[in-house]
Amino acid sequence: MSDIIQAKPFSLTEALDREAMASMAPSQAELMEELRVKPKPGWTSRLPPSLAAFVTNPKGMAGVVILLALVLFSVFGPMMSDYNPNRRAGKPHVAPGYEHVLGTTRMGKDVFTQLAYGGRISLTVGFGAGIAAALIGLAIGISAGYFGGRVDDVLTFFVNVILVLPGLPLIIVIATLVEQASPLVIGVVLALTGWGWPARTIRTQTLTLRTREFVLSAELMGERKWRIVLKEIFPNMLSFFVGGLVLGTIAAILAEAALEFIGLGDPNAVTWGTMLFWAQSNMALQSGAWWEIWPPAFAIMVTGAALVLVNFAVDEITNPQLKAGRKISLIRKFLKRRGRSADVF
């Protein structure tokens, strides 16, 4: 999706701050106010730098908060409901109201309960497949990048084959191999077909890291290779790993929903995808029962949006130049007010 490009360690804001401080005289507090630079380092400064960068990133935090809300909703939502998601709870297509907060399906099942239970499964499958794909990608990417040579050739070949294979149709064929494509099966299939992208990115990153001083010095000191991989390379891959994880999770959640929506999932399982499938098969929209289709659709869209926000933050951490963009308009104003050209940016 988004190409992550290695950036030079350079922070525009820092440089500008320094320049601004040096060249102008007004009170420091005013200036800091204008540039929205906090006078004292906050509590975040005590966190490890990459985590601090994440925590101070509004987009990323917004995404995390939304995701947390979704997780909490799926964990505790079912407890707020007396209904069984698999059982009829009322008359068919009851509109949202006191008895059924989000109405009932054509089969009389409670939409709210289904949405909460469905969230458990859909989020688990999505994150599970995303994490698994990212882990496979990490292992293969680091191995290929670090060991190089024959190992790299063979692994890169498989990475490229995986990238070249037609995704969704192949997943559909595999899903029909097992009799019942339960969410677990779908998750496993998605994990096994989804590691191509992270493997590719991480291999590229490893290649650049391999020639860095700290890796070379560790090698000269006679460290074992797997220790170097774990101690020196892996920590630097963390943000790329998280990026791969986030993108993989988005892909897995969308693919699961798509598979189940076209009827290849297990209709017994209550997930957001099967809820959509049932709403579509029982012609919920045509019958005017918008409440059967909107909640799962909305849940999938919000999840996707939240993950995208997290991905923005990850992108900005792996690539600090992107982050600079956030403050640039403040700086522009700052310079303009002082009659200086803002064109350099």
Next chain:
Amino acid sequence: MVFLLRRLAFYVAALFVAITLNFFIPRLMPGDPSARIIASFQGRLNEAQVEAIRKSYGLTGSLWEQYVTYLGSVARLDFGISTVQFPEPTASLLFYGATWTLVLVGIAIFFAFIIGSMMGIHAAWNRGRFFDSVFTPINVMLNAFTPAVVALLLFYAFSLQLKWFPLGRAHDPSLMPGFDLQFIGSVLYHATLPVLSIFLVSFGGWHLGMRNVMINLLNEDFVILARAKGLSDRRVRYRYVARNAILPQITSLALSVGFLLGGALVTEQVFNYPGLGKFTFTAIQSRDFSFIQGQLLLLTMSVLVANLLSDIANVILDPRLRKG
């Protein structure tokens, strides 16, 4: 040249692996077309006839023999005969379906790539300003909305409720295919909603990709130099930055061809569009092996060809690669 040859070797090897996988994976699927056909007779066949039909649709020879035969027919580009749309050669069905999928995906990619990249350039140039901070997240979030939902809602709103657009088909059935305005108009009319639904979930990716690459390039020496020379803003933006930023975009475009062609399946299913995905779905349900294989092969090949083209484009646009 060496670079291209190396890539070519990879493509040949990848193609072979893909061909082999495409052969074995569908074979593992349980069932063959006969059971469904027998069922349709509702007991009007006697035992001998049932047996004869089962045999006539069954596959003969060992798996190895079948594989060798399959390799031979792939080499001759002979995809066999469809059992579901009998006696249509699979190749002609594939061609028919692929044509319509290409219409959908082609138009959608075209607009998504152009509009997405233009928005990305604009966002990068004005990073941190209103457009960037509002539209970049929104466009990328659209990207994470599942095609199923977007297609369904468009279909419901504009086809079923408002009846502005037709339900299904690639063109008005009373028109004979041809290169006249009426026919092309009808094709575009029928493709509008499916294209829109693919477009909506894909242009955000190009936007973000272009923006991120552009931002990285803006601080490169050659850009600063170009500015210092006093070149016009426009010229720097397009000739210097965008031109370089487009390379990785083209690479990801090539890699996403398979994803998009395959992913059109859901859209085609919702809009009843006679594309490759729609046929594939039916073929899988009725165990039309030759079609499933042909389709997987076609998708793999199109991805490989797209990648080869992107390699060539990279060589042309990036002189450094010509030496390596």
Next chain:
Amino acid sequence: MSNLRTMALATAGLTALALAMPALAQEEVILRLLPHHTDAMTENYNPNNPTGPQQRMRDFAYEPLWIDNLWHPGENEAALAESFEIAEDMLSITYKLRQGVKWSDGEDFNADDVVFSFDYAKAHPDYPMGVDVYNGETGNVVSAEKIDDHTVRFTLNEPDALVRYGLGGLYPLPEHIWKDVEDPKNFANTNPVATGPWTEVRNFSRNGFELCRNELSRYNADNAIDCLNFPQMNGNEQTVAALSAGDLDWLGDGLTDPDVTFLPQSEFNNYWLPAGADVNLQLNTTKAPFDNLEFRKAMSVAIDRDTLVDIATFGLTTHTKYPIGTGELFNTWYEPEELEPYAWLMQYDPDKAMEMLDEAGFVDADGDGWRDNPDGTPIAFGISMPSGWTDWVNTGQTVAENLQDIGINASLRTMDQGAWFDAAPQGNFDVYVMWTNAGPTPHSQYHPMFNPRLMVPGQIDFQAMHQLALPEAHELLNAFRASPSREDQQRLLTQVHKLVAENVPVISLFANPTWYEYSTRRFTGWVTEENPFVRPQVHDGTRERVLHALALKPIQN
């Protein structure tokens, strides 16, 4: 007519296409019908090709020997044969063929074509012409012989009073065309030669084709329809919308909540869903716990059929009265006083079911909350269902819930439909939801259900999946087939009914609807509940559908 066309020519637009279209549209009456969903139309007009062409070519182009008007036996029945006679010993049947019938290429239709068609079916068992050919082991029709130009006698292996139904469905092929066809299964028959009211193919494209008036057809005097149009469509939203928009006249698709999603779409939309064949649960009686009669009975009592009919199947199905594996479709064969004692098996009574299970020893032995077999082994089974068959999946879910309520660990197992079809003949399953065969008599359902030859794993018929051998039922059904009188048949069938009710090899659920939707926008004369002159389906297997089409008249605007 030529004036009209000249006028149209003079006034119409610019392109040749635009010239031709309005002229044709004004002159011709075209009935648009959809007997088969497909993604792309194929140029195949083989009347015995089951992948689609058969749905369009039978009855309308290729005529059978006989049209059994099942709702009104004795009315409008003759087709290519005018009469038939079953021999005293029931070992042969003689058809008198209609005189003066011509194939659409001008050749005469006569006894040679019928004899040829039978021999052809015999020579090509993988080409399903629907004739029960005797091959030394199975089947019953031994040979066909020409008595004179318009008389054919078929000889049988065993006495068979029902053979008229099977042979009546033979669609004779023109000998002068097909004698050169070596491999009929793979023959596309691109230039169909037939005797029916519409035989001329026109305007073929991937999007459909027209089948137009056969100038030599004997129906022409009464036939108001010039062409049948078979559009390519797939998917219910599309077909319902097409019917509502006036792009389709006759349809037979499954509907969901038709009063909300179908009727309001257009004032011309109509539907009628008379009860069709039943749906049963097939239990694998070779396995525990289904080998236990009490268990099967308890299952039947545990099922809430009101919910199945009203909710799971949208209120479109019909209740079944007796636990006999068939329902409303064959209600003329009910003998209520004999069957009433078994009616309780169809009543929802979970308490009684639990009581029965307790008594039979199906109690929760290991304390996991689910009942176990009397020998202590746990019970857990799946109800297999093709994914995507919505109303059946709903049904299976409801049944599983009902069983869970009485402590049986049952669940719904959906699979891809290819796998579902494929698993059926293997007999390796727990519970299947299964259709039953419609047909002229209940024999077409019960015969495959109890034929021991169809219970061999690997070749199990969809109806024999229960694999409960009831030799007595098989004997009774053979006797039924050999009985010429309806009274004898009734007596024998009631015994079969009672055997089914006592042994519960299958659990009756409900009668599926017969799907039939039509638009009164352009045609009148449709079959309605008030005027049910023939069975109204548009699908192959309903030979009366040609009579239905011929009864339609265009509405003059």
